[in-house]
Amino acid sequence: MSSSIPSDDARPFHVWQRILDWAQEHYRCRTFSKDERIPTRPGLLYLVQQGAVRLVGSAQVSATLKQQKSSSSRMPLVAAEEAFLGFVGAGQPFEIVAQPPFTLQSFSHVDHTTIVWLYWNDLDTWPHFRREVLDAFRRQHQRKLLWLSTLGQRRTIDRLLGFLTLLVDEYGEPCENGYYLPFPLTHAQIGSAIGSTRVTVTRLMGKLRQRGLIQSHGENLISIPFGASLKQQG
């Protein structure tokens, strides 16, 4: 329930610090402003030193056929549609692997997001750390299976609530009467994650608020009150 390194994930401070020092020395470290695109290459490993990264996928795939004027062949219409795929918080690794026609991109989600990058081979020096990185991917994979579970739900409002619940469960920080998501997310970003639109998300968020299943925290953050918390149902 915290955006910092979770306790079961705590790595020896000196190893983490040595990797950061090494990255500084080797110019493998850069700080980004909010919403800046993080340039990535396949095969490299990225670590979030501070801040948060937003992963975005785009599927250049469409079932709509474009009639070719000059020929009788029918080609699928290529229209990119971007989807929010989640956050990578401080202390977590990520990598960007493209598989046409799908592309992944990473953006700095908040100001002062610092990224360190290395080749997998660089980790030969720190085999124990390599295993921690792989374990982190294993846990990220488990979370994504839960995301897929909620995205399989038929009603958009259920997908929306499940999605917000998983985010708050993973990144939430405690507030007066529940947990809040410490990063802002636009309704368009939420819609892009759950197969819906900005307009629909705005309408359904209103419904969830009316029903007391979500609340506002400050100006533009979302919180889930204790009573409605899905953790309580388990």
Next chain:
Amino acid sequence: MSSSIPSDDARPFHVWQRILDWAQEHYRCRTFSKDERIPTRPGLLYLVQQGAVRLVGSAQVSATLKQQKSSSSRMPLVAAEEAFLGFVGAGQPFEIVAQPPFTLQSFSHVDHTTIVWLYWNDLDTWPHFRREVLDAFRRQHQRKLLWLSTLGQRRTIDRLLGFLTLLVDEYGEPCENGYYLPFPLTHAQIGSAIGSTRVTVTRLMGKLRQRGLIQSHGENLISIPFGASLKQQG
């Protein structure tokens, strides 16, 4: 493009064989018939020796409020909705981690599916194999990010085509004019993965067939013809 162990994944035959022998000796190995539920426990690691496993998630989450007769408190209605989360093919690992209100389950998807299970500690004997298992989870995680990209698409027919494309891309086997998915999937199962219903999937599969974007292979398998293959667009 094969359901057997991919080449970049090929592990020294003798290690794999030694693990299978060890599992036999220790009664850590069992064969299941089609659609049988595979009993699992958190913390254990499962390997698919042969056949294929179907992962199913269920989100006991709903935004609909059930009015309590005896009290004025409003509780979210708990209604389980199962979602198909993908296959685990021969040579691949899986694990089942529950996070209330989400639960994961595994089923034998085809007859004669053989599963081996171990504790993570058992892998201390085979550290190189442990790293291969972790690398396999890392690749599974990358695939799931692509799934999430397509499930973020707004139109159900686009999600359907993206979903089928990813499955065929990962598990497909070559046929006369494209690649086919060697496992049957019901329209209800497909619907449960893409947030839709059996009825809608049946209708949209008809459309995709008409447009030549998918084809039937044999009685109940799906193929994607070369011309429509998304790989060609990349």
